[in-house]
Amino acid sequence: MRVGDSPDTLEAAYTLYGPIPAGNWHLVGDGILTGSGVTNITVSFEVRLRPQAAVATELDTILLSTQNTFQRDPDPQRAFAPVLFETTVAGLRADAAPGDRLIWRIHALRGDSGAMYIPNGDGDRKGQYPGARIPRLDLP
């Protein structure tokens, strides 16, 4: 997912079994920055409810939104180390019916030219990067 380029947005979906109450969501958004000379990228994270029948975003309800500026480690040996991010955000109630989808939408807002954010699917890379996690959402 790259600033000012295609694609600048990623989505991950889950098919829900029912409504979600209003409350605090815990979000872990650890990510890896790539791009030559890149030092930072600002990324927005949204959690949306998308009706089962919807084929696009126009029927989405945004349950929560937050953003973070990721700073790349200046140490060249750690250029691809995951940059940690977690937060707790209040979210709206989701009046979901079974089959509706929960969408985690990640969007590159701004940053250095060519900056790219990749969700950290490596976890702590078998202890190489202690504390790094696979991105996740804890529901209220």
Add this chain to the structure above:
Amino acid sequence: MAMLNRSLLPLARLLAGWLVLASLLSCSSPPRTQNPSTLWVSFGQTELELILADAEPPYY
């Protein structure tokens, strides 16, 4: 004795079938009816194909 065994055969089959069914039901997890408490990002074939999974995925 042989006649007795033949008469019990359907009952034995029924019992065996019931035991197999019961073991299958006890081994399989019940279908999910509630939202999970945590969802993890999981990758598809590339880092651009994401889904949300209700179990922590293996590292990419």
